[in-house]
Amino acid sequence: MDIDKILQKLHIEKLNNMQLDVARAVATTADDIIILSPTGSGKTLAYLLPSVFRLNPALDTLQMVVMVPSRELAKQSVEVMRSMGVPLRGMALYGGRPAMEEHREINKLKPQVVFATPGRMNDHIAKHNVNPMGVRLLVIDEFDKSLEMGFADEMQRVVDSLPSVERRILLSATDCPDIPRFVNMQHTCRIDYTEPDSGISAADRIRSFVVRSEQKDKLDTLLHLLLSFGEKSSIVFLNYRSSVERTWQFLQDKGFVCSMYHGGLDQRQREDNLYKFSNGSATVLVSTDLASRGLDIPDVDNIIHYHLPQGEAEYTHRVGRTARWDAEGRTFVLLGPEEHLPEYTDPGMPEYEIGVTPTEPPLPRMATIYIGKGKKDKISKGDVLGFLCKKCQLQGAEIGRIDVNDRYCYAAVARAKVKSVLRLAATEKIKNVKTVVEAVR
Incomplete structure (x- = not known):
């Protein structure tokens, strides 16, 4: 394995400072590692790149487990590993499909790395579908989100089932709460790029605006805002599934080709809708905060907060969907007559004047x-x-x-x-x- 060839396959000229620090920590220490870095800064590659060099491609045993909170992140992470072109076999394990089907694939593929949701990983371990004894490296991605989603007990069961782990890597886009004892972190190395002066913050590449609506129902304001963007891609965030469906239907009726994304959709619907947006077949994704994390969607031009985020963390993760890597992006906060900017936003955020807009949206190419x-x-x-x-x-x-x-x-x-x-x-x-x-x- 050659790191220059891997980067060439990924079309990456050089690693950012966070990724370099992670690589040094993995290569030069035996410490467990906590990586704190904003959404879109390349954390998946940060832990994968140095980790694959610690695995033995000649062994047909499971050597590395990556726990993730969602099937989407499991699938995207394994694709990152496959795109690296390394001689290792990876597999995503997650709910929403028969475990027996995954078991047959495990027997056929003999993965050395698995990217798994905690519940599905426990299922395979309990049924002896995987052998946990050879696992030396444990990664918990989006650790803070996993705790928020109530996966602590399931994660503890996974950790307790991996007796041979020699190193643990935890990743989060925001500062973590206290790490539970069950993770059993030893001699921790903390790599923190969440501070504004860390060099990873996308703040300088994101322009933020306020858009005011004269009506409490902001659909007409949203319509004209989106029309002003032309063919640019946009994610519209709302707080409730019913609101997502109402907004999506409204935009469909107005001629937009848009996708809808929330936890009430079945797996096939979510995959279809997300794929249409990520490949440019839809210009708008209307979603709950489910789309604010765990999805790697390139080239999102605009983030629209139709509903105010429920907290600063939610705001941060939403905004992190744009300006990924070195790209630029914009974020818009829609305010009704009685709404005000949250304290955690920039009080000097300028107002965006929509101006004259086309009468119909352009169709995606x-x-x-x-x-x-x-x-x-x-x-x-x-x-x-x-x-x-x-x-x-x-x-x-x-x-x-x-x-x-x-x-x-x-x-x-x-x-x-x-x-x-x-x-x-x-x-x-x-x-x-x-x-x-x-x-x-």
Whole structure:
């Protein structure tokens, strides 16, 4: 494994200061490590990059467990590891699908690293689907969120089931509360980049504005604000599922191609909606705070607080969805007639004048299609690309992001070509196998 080749695969020119400090701590000490750094600063790569060099690719045993609070973070983290191109096998374990299906995959893949939600990890350990005795490295990502979500007991069971752990790494976007004793941290090294002068803060790359609504119901103000953004991508945060659904329906009726995201949706709906937004097939994501953490969505231009955040931490995590890495972004606080800026925001935040807006929103350039075969059917990204080019007559510039899951694929294609793609695909096979190809609505 060569670190320069890994960074080249990831299209990263150099590590930031936080990532360098983590790498030094892992390489030069035997300490347990607490990493505090804002959302979007690259914490997943920070712990993965030095950790993979501590694992033995020749062993077919589980050597590293990464506990995460959500299935989305589990899936995204394992994809980061796979994109590094290292000779290690990783797997995401999470609820919402049969544990037996995961067990069969574990037996087949023999993962050396797993990214797991606490409950599902305990399930596999209890059923002897994984052998915990070879685990030397334990990572708990979004540790503060895991505690907030009530996972302390489940995390303790996982920790107690890993008797051979030699090093622990805890990560958080905000300062952690006291670390519970069950984590058993030893000789702790604390790497704190949450301070404003740490060099990681995105504050200098985010412009913040107040948008005032004359009505208590702020939907019309939101509409004109979004219309003023044109094709720019935006996340609209609300505090309640019912409000998300109402706002999403309103924007759909006004002609926006937008996605909805909250905990009441089933797994397939959440994945479809999130994928449409992240690949540019939808310009707006309307969500509860569920989307404020654990999701790696690049190139979000605008964050809109339709409802005021419930606290400073929620505000921080929402804002952290934009200006990721070295990008720039904007955040907008919508205030009704009787609402005021929270104390933790900048009291000098300027007002944003919306001005004259178009009457209709522009359609996204891309749309998303679903292909009903995946990795377990021996389908690769190259197979999907070839299918779209040869069988569906698309050019390279008309194809966007392709994601291959276990049983299905998503692909972004030029919106103007969707009808012809579906018509041509209806009579074709992918790798000599007939499958469903349909648009993701």
